[in-house]
Amino acid sequence: xxxxxxxxxxxxxxxxxxxxxxxxxxxxxxxxxxxxxxxxxxxxxxxxxxxxxxxxxxxxxxxxxxxxxxxxxxxxxxxxxxxxxxxxxxxxxxxxxxxxxxxxxxxxxxxxxxxxxxxxxxxxxxxxxxxxxxxxxxxxxxxxxxxxxxxxxxxxxxxxxxxxxxxxxxxxxxxxxxxxxxxxxxxxxxxxxxxxxxxxxxxxxxxxxxxxxxxxxxxxxxxxxxxxxxxxxxxxxxxxxxxxxxxxxxxxxxxxxxxxxxxxxxxxxxxxxxxxxxxxxxxxxx
Amino acid sequence: xxxxxxxxxxxxxxxxxxxxxxxxxxxxxxxxxxxxxxxxxxxxxxxxxxxxxxxxxxxxxxxxxxxxxxxxxxxxxxxxxxxxxxxxxxxxxxxxxxxxxxxxxxxxxxxxxxxxxxxxxxxxxxxxxxxxxxxxxxxxxxxxxxxxxxxxxxxxxxxxxxxxxxxxxxxxxxxxxxxxxxxxxxxxxxxxxxxxxxxxxxxxxxxxxxxxxxxxxxxxxxxxxxxxxxxxxxxxxxxxxxxxxxxxxxxxxxxxxxxxxxxxxxxxxxxxxxxxxxxxxxxxxxxxxxxxxxxxxxxxxxxxxxxxxxxxxxxxxxxxxxxxxxxxxxxxxxxxxxxxxxxxxxxxxxxxxxxxxxxxxxxxxxxxxxxxxxxxxxxxxxxxxxxxxxxxxxxxxxxxxxxxxxxxxxxxxxxxxxxxxxxxxxxxxxxxxxxxxxxxxxxxxxxxxxxxxxxxxxxxxxxxxxxxxxxxxxxxxxxxxxxxxxxxxxxxxxxxxxxxxxxxxxxxxxxxxxxxxxxxxxxxxxxxxxxxxxxxxxxxxxxxxxxxxxxxxxxxxxxxxxxxxxxxxxxxxxxxxxxxxxxxxxxxxxxxxxxxxxxxxxxxxxxxxxxxxxxxxxxxxxxxxxxxxxxxxxxxxxxxxx
Numbered sequence: 057x058x059x060x061x062x063x064x065x066x067x068x069x070x071x072x073x074x075x076x077x078x079x080x081x082x083x084x085x086x087x088x089x090x091x092x093x094x095x096x097x098x099x100x101x102x103x104x105x106x107x108x109x110x111x112x113x114x115x116x117x118x119x120x121x122x123x124x125x126x127x128x129x130x131x132x133x134x135x136x137x138x139x140x141x142x143x144x145x146x147x148x149x150x151x152x153x154x155x156x157x158x159x160x161x162x163x164x165x166x167x168x169x170x171x172x173x174x175x176x177x178x179x180x181x182x183x184x185x186x187x188x189x190x191x192x193x194x195x196x197x198x199x200x201x202x203x204x205x206x207x208x209x210x211x212x213x214x215x216x217x218x219x220x221x222x223x224x225x226x227x228x229x230x231x232x233x234x235x236x237x238x239x240x241x242x243x244x245x246x247x248x249x250x251x252x253x254x255x256x257x258x259x260x261x262x263x264x265x266x267x268x269x270x271x272x273x274x275x276x277x278x279x280x281x282x283x284x285x286x287x288x289x290x291x292x293x294x295x296x297x298x299x300x301x302x303x304x305x306x307x308x309x310x311x312x313x314x315x316x317x318x319x320x321x322x323x324x325x326x327x328x329x330x331x332x333x334x335x336x337x338x339x340x341x342x
Numbered sequence: 343x344x345x346x347x348x349x350x351x352x353x354x355x356x357x358x359x360x361x362x363x364x365x366x367x368x369x370x371x372x373x374x375x376x377x378x379x380x381x382x383x384x385x386x387x388x389x390x391x392x393x394x395x396x397x398x399x400x401x402x403x404x405x406x407x408x409x410x411x412x413x414x415x416x417x418x419x420x421x422x423x424x425x426x427x428x429x430x431x432x433x434x435x436x437x438x439x440x441x442x443x444x445x446x447x448x449x450x451x452x453x454x455x456x457x458x459x460x461x462x463x464x465x466x467x468x469x470x471x472x473x474x475x476x477x478x479x480x481x482x483x484x485x486x487x488x489x490x491x492x493x494x495x496x497x498x499x500x501x502x503x504x505x506x507x508x509x510x511x512x513x514x515x516x517x518x519x520x521x522x523x524x525x526x527x528x529x530x531x532x533x534x535x536x537x538x539x540x541x542x543x544x545x546x547x548x549x550x551x552x553x554x555x556x557x558x559x560x561x562x563x564x565x566x567x568x569x570x571x572x573x574x575x576x577x578x579x580x581x582x583x584x585x586x587x588x589x590x591x592x593x594x595x596x597x598x599x600x601x602x603x604x605x606x607x608x609x610x611x612x613x614x615x616x617x618x619x620x621x622x623x624x625x626x627x628x629x630x631x632x633x634x635x636x637x638x639x640x641x642x643x644x645x646x647x648x649x650x651x652x653x654x655x656x657x658x659x660x661x662x663x664x665x666x667x668x669x670x671x672x673x674x675x676x677x678x679x680x681x682x683x684x685x686x687x688x689x690x691x692x693x694x695x696x697x698x699x700x701x702x703x704x705x706x707x708x709x710x711x712x713x714x715x716x717x718x719x720x721x722x723x724x725x726x727x728x729x730x731x732x733x734x735x736x737x738x739x740x741x742x743x744x745x746x747x748x749x750x751x752x753x754x755x756x757x758x759x760x761x762x763x764x765x766x767x768x769x770x771x772x773x774x775x776x777x778x779x780x781x782x783x784x785x786x787x788x789x790x791x792x793x794x795x796x797x798x799x800x801x802x803x804x805x806x807x808x809x810x811x812x813x814x815x816x817x818x819x820x821x822x823x824x825x826x827x828x829x830x831x832x833x834x835x836x837x838x839x840x841x842x843x844x845x846x847x848x849x850x851x852x853x854x855x856x857x858x859x860x861x862x863x864x865x866x867x868x869x870x871x872x873x874x875x876x877x878x879x880x881x882x883x884x885x886x887x888x889x890x891x892x893x894x895x896x897x898x899x900x901x902x903x904x905x906x907x908x909x910x911x912x913x914x915x916x917x918x919x920x921x922x923x924x925x926x927x928x929x930x931x932x933x934x935x936x937x938x939x940x941x942x943x944x945x946x947x948x949x950x951x952x953x954x955x956x957x958x959x960x961x962x963x964x965x966x967x968x969x970x971x972x973x974x975x976x977x978x979x980x981x982x983x984x
Contacts, residue, residue, distance in 0.1 A: 199886035224477050224499075248888050253873060255470065289756035292743050294399060294736035295876050297621025298449075298472045299745025301812070304737060304756040311737070311757065320812055322449065322745065328470035329874045329889070330882060337884030338717070338734045340354045341760040 071137040080133050086117055087128040095141055098150060098172045100157075100263045101211035102129035105318050105325045106221055109212045114153045118143040125149055151176040160189040162207045165265030165276075190238065194273065197246035200254050200333045202273040207266035208239055214258035214267060215239065222326050227251040228258060239266075256332035260315060260325055271312045282307060290317060293331040298322065300331050311335045352883050353718035356731035357761025360719075369729060374762065378769075381686075381728050382776035384711030385416065388684030393673040394421040396634035397689030397766075398626035401741030401753055403789040404766040405625070405632035406640055407781075408688060411770050412667075414660045415777050419636045419645060419667025420682070424690055425626045426670035430961035431588040432619035433630055435597030439605070439845045440830050443630060443642060447580060447616030448747045448815065448827035453478040455614040457576035458486040459569070461600060462511065462586020464494040467873040469584070469620045472746070487569050489514065490586060491868060492938060493931040502568055506559040508866050508936065508968045509855035511587060515599035516547040516852070517555030518570040522606055523547070527574035532608035536833035536844055543602060543847035558852070574607045578614030585622065585870070589966040591856050591956040598848025605845055611830035621746040624736065628744030631800075631816070632793065636667030641797025657796055671962035677705040684711040688766060689732065693722040694878040695941070697964035698919055699950040715769060718880055721944070731763040739765050740786040742808065744816070747827075750803055751813035855968035856956035859935070863918065863970035865901070867937045869949060875942035882942065893947035894927035895973065896938040902928045905973050914974040915939075920951030923976065937971060
């Protein structure tokens with residue numbers, strides 16, 4: 057009889073983090089160790105349900121003996137390693153990354169970014185007013201979600217969530233190269249002509265709000281979106297028998313957004329179109 | 343033309359009770375007081391002729407109170423829900439084999455298995471997040487086999503697609519079994535130790551050679567052989583099915599035929615090896631577990647067991663009759679015979695979800711008293727004498743639901759319900775009080791704790807633990823420990839005492855669909871779900887899906903050409919029971935002689951006017967998956983469409 061696989065027992069790795077002894081299970085990243093130690097390392101392209109992509113470079117740290125800075129989100133902790141998160145070199149690098157991103161992309165809906173800009177004394181304005189990489193209106197081509205590429209930092213998280221890491225629909229990809237690179241669906245057409253199945257798992261992982269519920273987009277446009285007034289309640293989806301956990305985001309007794317806990321054993325943060333968007337029936341109140 | 347201009351019917355929430363002063367009078371607004379008094383009178387007058395339609399969408403707690411209402415207040419086991427129209431055969435089949443009606447595996451296990459068989463299941467559309475676990479398994483090296491008359495989007499991920507003719511699952515399964523036997527791939531140790539009836543089974547499947555099966559099922563012999571060898575040789579294998587297996591007049595037999603394969607190979611009762619029926623409603627598993635079925639008390643405990651009855655009689659201070667009640671299907675038949683005269687229908691829409699919908703409506707109309715408790719004025723509610731506005735189980739109440747992997751999870755109140763809508767449990771308790779039973783439940787947790795005291799399988803699941811573990815799978819008898827994620831590990835025990843009752847092979851025979859195709863009705867119609875819509879569309883019609891294109895009759899390109907019809911063209915679809923107009927959609931996943939429709943848009947195209955009410959004699963599920971139809975062009979310039 058097959059026993060339940062318990063996995064290989066994981067040893068603890070000991071290394072030095074900012075002069076302190078750090079011990080983390082084998083396989084953990086430097087970022088895991090930083091978070092366990094309560095250190096705030098900025099991240100954008102990192103996602104707890106996705107394989108690290110190393111796209112944004114905002115989490116870089118100094119590893120003693122290494123020629124270049126290492127991305128904390130993907131570099132695994134090794135025994136005896138000496139890591140510093142706050143060297144001048146690391147701080148400067150993060151500052152420049154933040155300046156480049158914030159000058160070329162609209163980060164107004166990116167959580168925590170304002171605080172990081174202050175902390176690292178980043179001055180995105182020094183590149184002048186014409187630094188925007190993409191200058192186009194948000195794409196509103198369906199009733200469920202909006203794509204605002206002016207907010208896209210090309211972190212690839214949506215591509216991975218739509219592709220082989222979760223959804224396997226492959227509706228989203230990167231088109232173009234270099235300065236012309238951008239997230240796109242096939243032939244850069246409207247979503248309604250694409251392979252999109254509207255699961256919204258790309259919205260779930262988008263770090264900047266480039267992808268958002270249309271309800272959020274409309275409320276932001278009307279100036280009524282107010283996260284301070286919102287509550288989050290986790291319940292179970294009312295459709296099929298799979299039993300996906302839904303976190304309902306409510307403002308003034310209206311469901312305005314639906315997410316799913318990333319550590320949930322049923323969903324791992326993913327939903328389908330019905331769970332993500334099929335809530336309207338409860339609030340059709342005349 | 344990809345999408346038609348259409349304005350689907352959207353339902354708005356019920357905000358106050360409605361009553362009807364006479365059968366002919368329209369529904370009018372009423373106070374709760376008046377509506378409840380009338381309901382109590384209507385139910386009291388029908389003692390002995392009462393049926394409860396409980397709700398597979400509502401919480402476990404509500405289902406517990408609803409079945410208690412039927413059994414204690416009304417003194418009947420006539421309580422059932424829409425599990426009857428979908429997965430009752432799975433429960434019946436699994437119970438017959440293993441003594442327990444739940445799927446034997448967990449989602450996580452399918453990520454760690456070697457062979458996955460998806461039989462009569464388009465999980466990619468109908469259970470998308472379960473299918474993500476399947477995809478993880480496939481990405482990890484598992485091979486998936488899809489068995490479905492349609493080459494679905496699930497089949498697109500398969501190693502091999504086997505497309506049997508509708509209603510030939512038993513010949514296919516028997517041929518797989520015979521091939522396993524003849525190839526010497528039977529798990530003899532398991533068969534000997536944990537099963538009974540193997541010799542009968544071997545004799546039963548012996549005639550089903552690969553070539554005969556090819557003739558009957560239409561699946562190439564080599565593909566059947568390939569599936570048999572892959573399944574039997576796998577270290578671990580998962581066999582999953584959905585309504586393609588159960589919604590037949592012999593659904594329970596179909597389920598037994600699949601279970602036989604797991605017994606033959608020992609693919610049950612181990613981590614990664616098991617049987618997984620995918621449930622169609624958020625709490626269809628829990629509704630049955632809570633006893634909202636006519637043959638089981640809460641905790642899936644047998645009504646016929648005197649020990650069990652005594653426990654409930656003591657707890658409820660009542661007499662629990664030692665016989666089964668009527669299933670949903672039998673209740674509808676009893677309406678015709680006049681032995682069922684009042685129905686309390688909670689959150690179900692049988693006027694549109696039953697096979698042969700016109701007959702269902704006629705029967706509901708003939709009742710002395712019908713009370714409907716729902717969040718919308720559904721077609722069923724329109725027929726009612728009293729309509730009670732309820733809260734939405736999943737977003738407006740506290741409680742629990744149980745999913746396909748037997749995981750009990752907390753449902754929480756997020757939204758304040760509209761108007762005067764009230765919680766199901768409060769309404770039931772108010773009615774119970776009017777009928778002489780004073781039940782006091784402080785909250786849903788109090789109901790749950792009453793259930794925990796009566797159901798050993800749920801005993802260890804306190805609300806606090808459910809929260810802590812993000813849900814717990816039954817059985818969970820201990821408040822300290824958790825059981826393995828799979829069922830029936832006992833079958834592998836060396837000790838016959840621990841092994842318990844051995845699992846019998848199901849001796850089931852091929853029986854083709856009742857609704858035969860002939861010259862007048864040459865096309866086989868099968869039904870199913872689409873990705874963005876759900877059941878009768880009352881819920882899913884409320885949001886603007888970009889994928890939705892309304893109802894259509896889907897044909898393969900060859901048939902579309904044969905009948906000279908094009909996408910979007912209205913055609914007349916006729917079965918032996920009904921006739922309707924529907925636009926054509928062409929789907930290359932179909933094949934000549936096979937058409938597909940969903941039942942998501944009954945207000946536009948009432949597909950269930952076509953389906954046949956040929957019921958599984960064991961589980962009572964109708965043969966939604968196989969009707970015979972014909973397609974006729976509507977002459978140009980003819981009557982206006984729709």
